[in-house]
Amino acid sequence: EVFYFDSIxxxxxxxxxxxxxxxMENVLVISDIQxxxxxxxxxxxxxxxxxxVWMSLLLKPNLNPTDASKITQIASAAIVTAIEEFYNLNVGIKWPNDIIINGKKIAGVLTEMNSxxxxxxxxxxxxxxxxNTKSFPEEISDIASSLFLESGLEIDRKKIIEKVIYYFYKFYNEYIKNKEFNEVLDINKKKSVTLNRDVFIIRRNETFEAxxxxLNRDGELMVRDKDGKESVVFYGEVSIRGV
Ligand code: ATP
Structure with a gap:
């Protein structure tokens, strides 16, 4: 089922x-403007x-709430795979939910759960x-970009929507039906711009460097601090910044 709006x-x-x-489940909500x-x-x-493309999918998977974060990684993998079919661009994933090209954010995923x-x-x-965004307001022009700005190509948004949804369900069904998450994990690792570097982990008021x-089997970020102590960073209230 698809709900389409001019503005919402x-x-x-x-x-x-x-x-x-x-x-209802497997509902897609799309709007031209938010x-x-x-x-x-x-x-x-x-x-x-x-x-x-501004859209949201409503899902009712039979999953443990602790596995909900995998849905974000499934979406990121789908976005990257879809973009690479249309554009000759080097697309990266900033853990856990941002899609990055040439250091700028061109897409994001926001997963919300009701449990x-x-x-x-x-x-x-x-x-x-x-x-196809041509310019951004000053407050985000340093950090944001678009597929058009990075490639010079203007592409019908419908094509992007179709491909992202296609890959999302391919990966989602593999995971929900077969508990197979490896392909998504591989894409998230291979495309990661967070791995193999020092990062600041910002959790509420506290910041630490590691x-x-x-990424472990569940897609959580594994970090090592200056004393060599290893720990897992869970999804949720963290932001990652390059050092
Ligand atoms: P970070 O992890 O980098 O702190 P985040 O993943 O928490 O960011 P999101 O919630 O994904 O951030 O996105 C919100 C932020 O993204 C905003 O605070 C703004 O800086 C930036 N932003 C807002 N709109 C756009 C857009 N259309 N394109 C790219 N970036 C945007």
């Missing part, structure tokens, strides 16, 4: 509303122009891709 506050909010009020697009940790995702008593009621995975050396 946030495709994630709309998909969550459907999730709360119906038994007036209140959301990023992680209460941040904003600029999507006030119809130059990008109770250790069970997932639904998951909404939001995908924002700057496709070397990011791998």
């Amino acid at each position: 506050n946030s495709t994630n909010e709309y998909a969550k509303e459907i999730g709360r009020n119906s038994n 007036t209140d697009g959301k990023g992680r940790l209460g941040r904003k995702w600029l999507s006030s122009e119809s130059s990008g 109770e008593l250790g069970e997932i009621n639904f998951i909404v995975v939001g995908i924002g891709i700057n496709v 070397y990011a050396y791998d």
Whole structure:
């Protein structure tokens, strides 16, 4: 089922509303424009122009809530694979949810979960891709870019939507039906711009520096601090910055 809007506050909010009020699943919500697009940790995702793909999928997988973060990695792998079919660009994944080209963010994933008593009621995975955007407002022009700006190619957004959804379900079904996550993990490792470097890990008010050396089997970030102590960084309230 597809819900298509010219304009909406946030495709994630709309998909969550459907999730709360119906038994529907595998619903795709797309809008040309979002007036209140959301990023992680209460941040904003600029999507006030119809130059990008702003969409959310409502899913009801039979999964443990601790596995919900894998949905973000499935979405990232799908976005990268789709982009590389259309553009000759070197696409990277900044753990856990940003898609990067030439050091700039061209897409992001925002996964939100509704769970109770250790069970997932639904998951909404939001995908924002700057496709044909020609310029960005000053506050993000240093960090944001678009597929058009990086490649000079203008591509029909529908084609991008189709491919991303195709690969998303390919990887998602492999994982949900066959518990097979290796291909997604491989793509996330191979394309990572976070691994094999020193990073700052910012968690609420605390920041620590460590070397990011791998993703574990669940896609969590493995880091080593200056004393050689190894630990796992979970999804959630962390931001990663290059040192
Ligand atoms: P980080 O991990 O780098 O701290 P994040 O993953 O938490 O970032 P997101 O929630 O994915 O960030 O995205 C929100 C941030 O992305 C905003 O604070 C802004 O800096 C930037 N941003 C907002 N809109 C766009 C856009 N259309 N394209 C690229 N970047 C954007």
